[in-house]
Amino acid sequence: MPGQIASVIDVLVDALSNHRSWFGRGREVVELDGVTVFRGGEGAVLAFPRADGDLAGAVRLARESGASEVGCWAIAPDDELGRRLEKLGFQDGWQPHWMGIDPREVDGSSGHHVEEASRCATGLPYWSEAHERVLGGDVRHFVVGYAEATVGHVVLNIDEESGGIYDMGVAPHARRRGYGKALTLAALKCARESGCASVTLNATPEGELLYRSVGFESLGLGMTWWLFPHRACGAD
Numbered sequence: 001m002p003g004q005i006a007s008v009i010d011v012l013v014d015a016l017s018n019h020r021s022w023f024g025r026g027r028e029v030v031e032l033d034g035v036t037v038f039r040g041g042e043g044a045v046l047a048f049p050r051a052d053g054d055l056a057g058a059v060r061l062a063r064e065s066g067a068s069e070v071g072c073w074a075i076a077p078d079d080e081l082g083r084r085l086e087k088l089g090f091q092d093g094w095q096p097h098w099m100g101i102d103p104r105e106v107d108g109s110s111g112h113h114v115e116e117a118s119r120c121a122t123g124l125p126y127w128s129e130a131h132e133r134v135l136g137g138d139v140r141h142f143v144v145g146y147a148e149a150t151v152g153h154v155v156l157n158i159d160e161e162s163g164g165i166y167d168m169g170v171a172p173h174a175r176r177r178g179y180g181k182a183l184t185l186a187a188l189k190c191a192r193e194s195g196c197a198s199v200t201l202n203a204t205p206e207g208e209l210l211y212r213s214v215g216f217e218s219l220g221l222g223m224t225w226w227l228f229p230h231r232a233c234g235a236d
Contacts, residue, residue, distance in 0.1 A: 125169030
């Protein structure tokens with residue numbers, strides 16, 4: 001239906017915008033012809049470039065920053081972009097499964113107690129010093145615990161009227177007990193109260209089942225490519 005397609009496109013635009021916001025947390029942002037480079041810490045990101053963008057220049061900037069890995073993200077598979085990146089030494093990565101929801105249409109809770117926290121337990125999936133440095137302000141962080149131990153967390157990145165869910169992780173020994181759903185619902189509640197009209201994320205196959213259970217819908221598959229700069233870089 002035309003209305004549904006327009007809605008999907010609008011929410012994909014929100015996903016792209018929110019990811020740019022997220023990539024920029026704690027990183028330097030450099031605009032080149034057709035590609036935005038986010039660099040800082042141990043990694044760098046080429047965010048949603050045009051296939052004819054200055055990819056070689058972006059890689060040089062990433063190398064100069066000392067990045068140990070460089071990721072390139074696309075909102076959808078792009079064969080021409082993939083061919084150019086391959087010449088620069090990139091290899092195919094995973095396909096993000098873009099999903100979205102209107103948080104105003106969700107009103108649920110779980111039996112688990114979720115709290116907002118400015119710090120993160122070091123043993124959790126996706127924890128890193130870079131992760132912890134960006135928490136606060138529009139980067140909202142929620143944790144869930146069991147027996148006085150933090151067993152899971154999630155980040156909600158708020159960018160104007162869009163929210164993005166990132167770094168969702170539950171300790172292996174505590175999975176399949178409803179903690180991920182509780183964290184997702186807490187993030188959606190915060191997004192709703194913050195005035196967000198959409199919340200987007202990219203899901204793993206395992207995570208897709210969880211997100212569908214609270215109402216997220218598929219927006220299609222993207223693509224990533226990865227470069228490890230210690231390897232030789234080819235010509236553009």
